[in-house]
Amino acid sequence: MLFCIALNAQESVEEEVVEAYKNPIKIGLKGGLSLPSLSDNSDNIYTQDFKSYVSFETGLFAEYGFSDLLSLQVELNYTVKGGERTGSQPIPAAQLEGQLPPDIALPSGTVLYAEFNNKSALEYIEIPILAKFTFGEDWKFFGNIGPYAGFLVGATQKTSGTSNISADIPGVGFLPNLLPDEVSFNAETDVSDSIKNFNFGGIAGIGVIKTVSSHSEILFEVRGTYGFIPVQEDETFGESRIGSVVFSLGYAYKL
Structure with missing residues (x-):
């Protein structure tokens, strides 16, 4: 009888330990490559034909599990978004102020063009709040979806070339050939004043988790993001929205 009681007690303790780690709180870090985008559905000439470039994203996260299936994940990420354009493109006349000869008077509505490289780098601190759905045991598959808030911490326009x-x-x-000589476009300009300080958008992703130990997991995720708010303060130069595709590796620790 004592042996049976002790055995039952041991099984109860083991069940409690298993239950304690069944839906744990997790904390972790992640980072990876990002392919940002800068798109505008209007016909504004200043925001057309921007392409993606290779950037990066890194951050911290905390996860609380309500069940084996459902958990809530909150993140704090640093990410760089934007786009780049090469070749012939329009230039706001104000950008060439002081470089045109005084004897050239251009009427209102004139659009200037030049051939150069133009890269927009918008730096954000983003806070996503995601619903996460997980399936499996040792190898787990997951999907997540939810909103994010983004706070601008820097905005730079990098141009290069002569034309x-x-x-x-x-x-x-x-x-x-409006001018007798070519103009240099080699510059790095802080454009934070022309970009809105706040953005709001959505995230959806899928990935796989590998259990390493009772407390440790590694993960790989692919996610897409899209901003709902146009980034420009002045809509004269477009209503561009930011987005990205992010490939990241991460590590999670079960508390």
Whole structure:
């Protein structure tokens, strides 16, 4: 009888230990490559034809499990978003202020063009709140979805190359080689004042988790993000929305 009681007590303790780790709180870190995008569904010439470039994202997360299936994950991430454009592209006239000769008077509505490289890098601190669904035992598969809030911490426009200036003048037409010499576009400009400080968007992702020990897991995830708020303060130069595809590796520790 004593042996049976002791055995039952041991089984109860083991069940409590298993139950304690069945739906644990987890903390972790992750990082990886990002392919950001800068898109505008309008016909604004200043925001067309921007392409993705290779960037990065890194962050911390905490997860609370309500069941084997469902958990809540909160993150704190640093990410760089934006886009790049190369070749012939329009330039706001104000950008060339002081570089045009005083004898050149351009009428209102004139659009200037040049060939150069143009890269927009928008740095954000993002806070996603995600519902996470997990399936499996040793190898686990998961999906997550939810909103995020993004706070701008830096915005830089990096341009490079030299080009002559062309002009599309209302009532006159397209005039190539407006200047006798080429203009240098090698510059790195802080454009934070022209970008909104806050953004709000959605995230959806899928991934796989490998259990390493009773407390440790490693994970791989692919996710997509999309911002619902146009980033420009002045809509004259477009209504671009940011997004990204992120490939990340992470480590989680069960408390």
